[in-house]
Amino acid sequence: MSWVPVAIQTKVKTEQRTRAIFLAQEIMEDTKHCELFNLPLPNWNFPDFGWTVNRSDDSIPNLRILAVRVWHNERPNDITAFDTKAMRR
Secondary structure: HHHHHHHHHHHHHHHHHHHHHHHHHHHHHHHHHHHOOOOOOOOOOOOOOEEEEEEOOOOOOOOOEEEEEEOOOOOOOOEEEEEEEEEEO
């Protein structure tokens, strides 16, 4: 029975990590859409999760570098990171 707390903790951590991946994907898709159509970013509200979105210019005109980071507030050092580039229209 000593493995039960470890199994539960592993399950919770896996669920939090999976949710962070889905949120990072959602934020990245929204950010790419906003970049393509020159729209402001939405005001995301994801309880229990923190995130950052960094947008910077590339050396190519109208190309932006996008970086999304998402983490569960209980594990701020366990960061899910997505990076991509988007071309503005």
